[in-house]
Amino acid sequence: MSAVIxxxxxxxxxxxxxxxxxxxxxxxxxVVYGFLxxxxxxxxxxxxxxxxxxxxxxxxxxxFGEPLTPQSRTRLLxxxxxxxxxxxxYGHLTGAENMRIVADMLDLSSHxxxxxxxxxxxxxxxxxxxxxxxxxxxxxxxIAMALARDPSLLILDEPTNGLDPxxxxxxxxxxxxxxxxxxxxxxxxxxxxxxxxxxxxxxxxSAGRMIFQGTRDDLFQHSIPDLLIETPDPAAALALGIxxxxxxxxxxxxxxxxxxxxxIVRRLAVAGVPIHEVRRIQQSLEDVFMxxxxxxxxx
Amino acid sequence: xxxxxxxxxxxSSTWLIALILPLLAxxxxxxxxxxxxxxxxxxxxxxxxxxVLFYGLLFYSMGIxxxxxxxxxxxxxxxxWNLLLTTTRQPVRLVLAKIAVIAxxxxxxxxxxxxxxxxxxxxxxxxxxxxxxxxxxxxxxAVIAALPLVAIQSLLSMLLxxxxxxVAICLVGCVIGVATVTxxxxxxxxxxxxxxxxxxxxxxxxxxxxESGGLTVPxxxxxxxxxxxxxxxxxxxxxxxxxxxxxx
Ligand SMILES: Nc1ncnc2c1ncn2[C@@H]1O[C@H](COP(=O)(O)OP(=O)(O)OP(=O)(O)O)[C@@H](O)[C@H]1O
Ligand SMILES: [Mg+2]
Numbered sequence: 001m002s003a004v005i006x007x008x009x010x011x012x013x014x015x016x017x018x019x020x021x022x023x024x025x026x027x028x029x030x031v032v033y034g035f036l037x038x039x040x041x042x043x044x045x046x047x048x049x050x051x052x053x054x055x056x057x058x059x060x061x062x063x064f065g066e067p068l069t070p071q072s073r074t075r076l077l078x079x080x081x082x083x084x085x086x087x088x089x090y091g092h093l094t095g096a097e098n099m100r101i102v103a104d105m106l107d108l109s110s111h112x113x114x115x116x117x118x119x120x121x122x123x124x125x126x127x128x129x130x131x132x133x134x135x136x137x138x139x140x141x142x143i144a145m146a147l148a149r150d151p152s153l154l155i156l157d158e159p160t161n162g163l164d165p166x167x168x169x170x171x172x173x174x175x176x177x178x179x180x181x182x183x184x185x186x187x188x189x190x191x192x193x194x195x196x197x198x199x200x201x202x203x204x205x206s207a208g209r210m211i212f213q214g215t216r217d218d219l220f221q222h223s224i225p226d227l228l229i230e231t232p233d234p235a236a237a238l239a240l241g242i243x244x245x246x247x248x249x250x251x252x253x254x255x256x257x258x259x260x261x262x263x264i265v266r267r268l269a270v271a272g273v274p275i276h277e278v279r280r281i282q283q284s285l286e287d288v289f290m291x292x293x294x295x296x297x298x299x
Numbered sequence: 300x301x302x303x304x305x306x307x308x309x310x311s312s313t314w315l316i317a318l319i320l321p322l323l324a325x326x327x328x329x330x331x332x333x334x335x336x337x338x339x340x341x342x343x344x345x346x347x348x349x350x351v352l353f354y355g356l357l358f359y360s361m362g363i364x365x366x367x368x369x370x371x372x373x374x375x376x377x378x379x380w381n382l383l384l385t386t387t388r389q390p391v392r393l394v395l396a397k398i399a400v401i402a403x404x405x406x407x408x409x410x411x412x413x414x415x416x417x418x419x420x421x422x423x424x425x426x427x428x429x430x431x432x433x434x435x436x437x438x439x440x441a442v443i444a445a446l447p448l449v450a451i452q453s454l455l456s457m458l459l460x461x462x463x464x465x466v467a468i469c470l471v472g473c474v475i476g477v478a479t480v481t482x483x484x485x486x487x488x489x490x491x492x493x494x495x496x497x498x499x500x501x502x503x504x505x506x507x508x509x510e511s512g513g514l515t516v517p518x519x520x521x522x523x524x525x526x527x528x529x530x531x532x533x534x535x536x537x538x539x540x541x542x543x544x545x546x547x
Binding site for chain 1: 303307311377
């Protein structure tokens with residue numbers, strides 16, 4: 001798979017604060033790339049740099065195999081649909097008039113506009129003033145404005161913000177469908193749960209640094225689920241000096257690999273602590289994510 | 300791109316500004332003339348001079364300041380800058396489209412001024428003599444003379460998020476402009492200060508300001524040429540600002 005976006009050492013510093021730190025992104029062609037990170041981790045800043053809306057302090061960006069420069073940007077922008085931070089739109093105009101503006105700027109046909117409006121199911125509201133739109137309708141208009149140009153790359157920053165569960169599911173389905181047509185979709189979120197269902201590749205950001213990049217399976221492999229030891233006598237186990245948290249019916253230990261697990265079980269057995277069961281706790285991706293962002297990552 | 304900008308003018312308050320300011324000028328001119336018939340006894344010449352006096356010194360330039368900041372204000376709302384910058388192919392096209400679209404209500408403002416002046420002269424003041432059609436030419440020339448102010452106010456309104464700041468700067472320019480008309484020492488400044496260029500253009504053929512020049516090619520051409528040259532300089536500066544500041 002060739003990469004649509006590649007960055008090397010991408011860095012953005014505001015005054016003394018480094019918002020994005022030495023990012024090596026690789027977004028393969030035709031996938032949904034989930035760009036994850038807690039609030040303030042630098043997702044929007046990274047996306048703005050990819051669109052040439054803000055200049056990197058350091059590092060390189062390649063889009064469609066071309067270095068991003070003011071000259072190449074002019075050429076590349078018509079094939080990149082984007083929405084950063086919140087949906088844009090002129091409140092004193094109708095949805096249809098907003099779409100006409102985008103169409104005129106990018107020489108799009110009315111057919112492209114109509115199709116984009118239909119895709120986000122906004123056709124019936126297109127003649128309302130945008131200032132009277134609900135948050136979800138604004139969000140749909142923002143996505144329609146990004147889609148109308150028939151982009152090869154979509155960069156969407158938290159596109160499901162403010163949508164109801166049905167709306168979120170709809171956008172998810174849409175993005176997966178677009179990726180199926182060969183469009184590369186980079187979508188950010190601070191909720192893993194929301195993105196996990198659609199993303200083929202995940203990039204996880206924490207405090208401006210990439211702490212994980214790979215598939216969902218890679219992510220699970222990298223993170224070690226907690227070990228649960230069921231025993232009627234957790235106090236005795238803890239008395240051995242094992243670092244663990246007591247839970248109902250046993251103790252819970254995090255971050256132990258296979259050898260460490262064997263060692264712990266041996267010590268418990270030697271000390272005569274009764275063991276009823278030893279197992280790994282099934283982790284949700286959310287746990288993995290929290291674990292990673294809290295710990296500073298695997299990279 | 301220009302069509303996109305025209306769509307944005309829909310339902311905007313630019314039209315109201317462009318309607319009210321010239322009507323205000325014609326009203327004050329009419330009242331002035333009606334109250335001073337013994338001093339201002341030159342018929343149409345006195346009347347048009349009265350109308351453009353305050354309009355040329357203040358209303359016209361302030362109107363342009365207001366129009367520019369109104370046109371740009373919608374871009375500063377929410378994330379509209381992102382939309383603008385990701386749909387603009389070249390900065391120069393955006394700068395020119397904005398200047399052109401501000402010039403549309405400016406031209407409308409001038410049309411209102413000319414039409415309202417003629418109507419008031421004929422039907423309210425019942426002035427004698429031929430209708431001064433050359434006043435329409437002054438009105439049209441003033442649109443070209445306004446280009447430097449349109450360009451610089453567009454630049455200021457693009458850079459400043461605040462609605463009032465560019466208008467306040469425009470007002471300072473107007474005050475200096477008045478000084479260039481009244482003070483001989485400051486007179487040279489009236490050739491390069493956008494607000495003063497407006498004043499000079501609107502007062503071509505006027506009797507209210509001394510040495511305002513006639514509506515002749517030797518008097519009008521230098522004003523128009525300076526206007527076009529200055530507008531070009533401000534356009535280039537705007538493109539540089541857009542590249543250097545907005546796409547930073
Ligand atoms: N223009 C700016 N000037 C100064 N600091 C900025 C600027 N833009 C962003 N930052 C800082 O950069 C950091 C990253 O911000 P960014 O908006 O990229 O985060 P994010 O991951 O998109 O967060 P969220 O999930 O809240 O949208 C934050 O600490 C923010 O305060
Ligand atoms: Mg953000």
